[in-house]
Amino acid sequence: MKKWVNIFTAGILATSVWASPIFAADSSHQVTKEESSTVSQPYGDMVNHWATDNVTKWSHRCVVSGVENARFEPNRPITRSEWAALLNRAFQIQPGQAASFTDVNKDDWFASTVTDAVYAGYMKGFEDGSFRPTQVLSREEAAVTVNQLLQIPSSDTNKTFKDSTSLHNWSRKAVNAVVAAGIIEGYQNGTFQPQKSLTRAEAVTILDRAVNHFGTWYGESGTYGPSTGLDKQAGSVIINTTGVTLQNTEIAGDLIIGKAVGNGDVFLKNVKVHGQTYVYGGGEHSVHLNNSVLVSIIVNKVDGTVRLVAEGATSISEVKIKTGAALDVSQGASVDRVTLTNELPAKSNVSLTGYFHTVNVEAFAINVNIPNGQIDTLNVADNAMGTTIDTAKESSILSLVLNAAAKVIGLGSVDKAVVNAENVSFQTKPKSLTNGDMVSSDVKVTIGDSAKTLGLQGPTTSGGGGGGSSSNSNESDNYKKDDKKDNTPQTPHNNSGDFKISVPKKVVAVGEAVYFTSPRDGIAYFSNKIIDIESITSLELGVESGEVQKIEVKANETVSFSTYAINNYEYPRNFEFNLTVYDKNSNYESEDITVLDENQTIVEYPLFIHYLAWENELDQFSFDYNRLITLNKGKSTNDIVQWAVGEGPYLPFTEKDGEVEVKDNLVLISPKNMENRVKYKFRLVAGAVVTSNGEINREFHAEGNRKTVRITMVQPSGRAFQVKKGEGITFSLSDISTVYLLNSFVWGSNSDYDDLIAENWGKKIEVKDDEVDKPVTISTSNLPSGKYKLDVLEGEKLDLEIVE
Structure with missing residues (x-):
């Protein structure tokens, strides 16, 4: 066995910065701090300017910022790319497919801004293949983009400007629509001046009117909506900060839980949404839906996993998941249909807890975890190859249709499974297993560790559950255990007799359960490497603080730990865990577990x-x-x-x-x-x-x-020994090093060891160059009796006992 040491780690334009995504509020919602008259305007060149209020408001909302020397430059023209950046962030435009333009390079600060605006459909390039990102934006172009974004209906009454004939045909309807909506106005002299460039001040003012036209914006923590009765919102509602509770509200349009919610919480109580509900923010602690009615929820949080908890009489017709998510409807709510869309990146993790009528998996190579509850029908589409369905013992699937190669692991029950593809495997045998009409009658399915042939005669009657899985898949499987030997170094352990934890899969993705079997009754802990596994006290303190998971285990019964609560955002060591089992005699065995977040970027320094x-x-x-x-x-x-x-x-x-x-x-x-x-x-x-x-x-x-510094005992001899209190311990080292004599339960850094020795809790000796391979002695004087260790820096560790 081994111990490990030595861990080594290792263009926005200055003149126009548009910051985090935020929405404006209409006049119906509660006044927030940023809208009160006490908010000061931050720019020296905005004093007495006609757009001071809007610029101040949007600056405090962190959507726009000024330039150097505390100036805003309100009269400077805005470019096409700057305008796109402003609208993208204000209207929560999500990343889209790449668009190619002759004058947009991938390293330009506006490259993704242009791509997202074009993908959203409110801007486009020119016939010559260019986008002209640095070209100033005209007023009629602004009208077209706003109209495309808001889809404003055509007006029956068109305002006539003195220069209406100068409008291009492509802008005429859009200008009429936004003017009728009050978003863009003409000048006092009766002109519209469509080709005139839009200034920064005008851009912020148009933005303010556009988002007011769109709906209601909540940007401060608090409770919104009446305590009794029902508030009806004619437009859409945007929640764009954490700690917001929206109650007793009916929304005619869409509901957007914005990006600025980050990893925080949002609460909906008795809310009815007639349009779509977009979830762009929210953390692993949750977006809570209580007694609410939602037609369609679209989960698309670009960075990280969001957790939705539906409670009470909440009813949801459909949830479309585009990014990693955890859905919990175990508190009585109902969800008719969940679609794991093909936009989910490979290796994404989705957790489904509670009752679901239909779940459709369309994404390639994702992990679906079902820790608890029931799914009536789960369909794996033919393009969803590589899907892993992880079922806990407390979960069940009534009908499972597999149209693509997939693995079903865990101890959950499957009443009926229909196989329509090659390379399907089950860890636990379904109650009924048949082939569909898309495969031959002799298709093979792996059950437990054995491949079984399905036939038209009906379900298989043999095969075993539990104890791991195998697959005939041709794809690379990083978790196979059929290697000649497992070279992964193991954690040192201290056990008695035949005590070996069986862990079929020691490297898992976030959200995937860690299954294991102990040969003895006991208590199991799942902890980060920084927790001392040789101290039950440390483990129990971790349990109390929520940093360590704990379960009781029975001999030879397969159980699991969940990894959904694990955050792998801080490097270097938080993906390394210990699975430790203590038996009733306080003997323990531990296995290394690695939990990786496949949504992260690979680190520069491993x-x-x-x-x-x-x-x-x-x-x-x-x-x-x-x-x-x-x-x-x-x-x-x-x-x-x-x-x-x-x-x-x-x-x-x-x-x-x-x-x-x-x-x-x-x-x-x-x-x-x-x-x-x-x-x-x-x-x-x-x-x-x-x-x-x-x-x-x-x-x-x-x-x-x-090379590991070896210790050779001279007196006493052996690898584990006793020494009388006060006597010396004599040994030799194969290289220069420091040797510590400390209580066996002590773990820590070299400085921790030195601190203990300074307080007379141990001894140490420095073996110098001329002492290598020669006997040296460390004293046990003034040390109490008990179990100790000789711990060599960058070397071996020997156990010993000081006796009276």
Whole structure:
């Protein structure tokens, strides 16, 4: 076994910045702080300007900002790209498909702004293939974009301007519509001046009127809507901050839970929405829907997972999920249909808790977790290959139709399964399993560890559940356990007898359950690596604080821990966990678990970990990433790692030097031989590995690693021993190092150890260069009796006991 040490981590235009997405409020909602007369305007050149109020309002809403020296430059013309940026952020425009223009480069600050505006349909390019992002925006262009965005109906009465004949045909209807709606006005001299450039002040004023026309905006925490009765909103409603409660309200248009909600909470109580409900923000603690009626919810939070909890008499006709989400309708609410759309990125995680009538999976290679509840019908579409359906013991699926290769894991029950594709596997055998009309009568399905042939005669009657799964899929499976050996270094453990936890899958995605079986009755803990697993007190404190999960386990019964509450946003170590089981005699066994968030960007600097060899094993090293990785195309394991011995140059780490393996999120290095008293440097070349979405690694160096420092006992002898209180312990080391004598329950950094020694809780000795391979002695004087350890810095650890 090994222990590990040595962790190594490692254009917006200045003249026009349009900040976070926010909406304006109409006159019907409660006055907020930002709209009160006490808010000061922040720009020196806006004093007594006609647009001061609107500019001040939108500045405090963080939608627009000025330029250097506290100026706004209200009379400077706005460009087409700047106008697009303003509307995108104000109207919550989501990222769209890439658009190509001759004058827009991918590195331009406005590249994504232009793409999103064009994808949303309110702006477009020119016939020559250009977008003209730096060209100033004309008033008639502004009218067209606003009209396209708001879809304002044509007016029966058209206002005539003195210069109406100068309107282009393509803008005439739009100008009439926005003028009739009061969003854009003409000048006092009776002209509209359609080709005149739009100023920054005019742009903010038009924006203010446009969003007022669209609906009601809530941007401060608080409760909105009457305490009794019903408030009817004729337009749409936008909630764009956390901590908002909307109650007793009927919305004729759409409801938007905006991006600025971030990871916060929103509460809807007795709210009825006739249009669409868009969820662009909200955290893993939830968007709460209580006694509300919603026709269609579209979940599209670009960064992170949002959790929706429907309670009481809430009724939802359909939920369309475009990004990772958790739906909880276990408190009596009803959802007729859930669609996991093909816009969900591969490896996305969706959790469904409670009762659902129909669930349709259209996305490729996603993970569907069903921790509790019932789904009447679950359909996996033919383009949803690679789907993993993770069912907990407390869940059930009445009818499951698999039109694509998929894995059904876990202990949940499936009443009836219809297989319409090759490469389908089940961990637990369905009650009824038949082939559909899209496959041959002899299609094979894997149940447990055995492949069974389905036939027209009806459901299979053999096969077993539990204990892992296998698949005939041709796709790469990073989790297969049929390798000759598992090279992943394990956590040191302290057990008695035959105590080995069975964990079929030790690397999982966020949202995927961790299943395991213990051979003994006991208590299981799921904790981050920073928690001391050798201390039940530390684990229990973690349980109390919510940082550690705890369940009771029975011998040989498969149970699981959920990973939906895990946030993998802080690097470097929060994707590394321990699954630890203590038996009734306080013996424990632990397994390393890795929980990866496949929605993250691959980190620039991985962890570099040195696994110190125990006894006669060899040292190992690894570059640990926060994503699943595979060997990049055109690369081989012989040319992705280089090493330098001592002060020598970097050379390829070839087969004669040892083995390199790319496994899960690791590049694992196993040297065949390392010399004592020599430092080794390792380098991972750029582009060595690639993630599922095509991201590659950067070059990374790790320096100053030595072979495990070995300890050889002289007196007493052996690997675990007793010594009388006050006597010395004599040993030799294979290299220079520091040796600590401390209580066996103590864990921490070198500075933690030094602090304890300064307080007379232990001893230490420095083995210098001329003392290597020679006997040295560490004293036990003044130490109380009990269990101790000799812990060598970058080396072995021996257990001992000081006795009276």
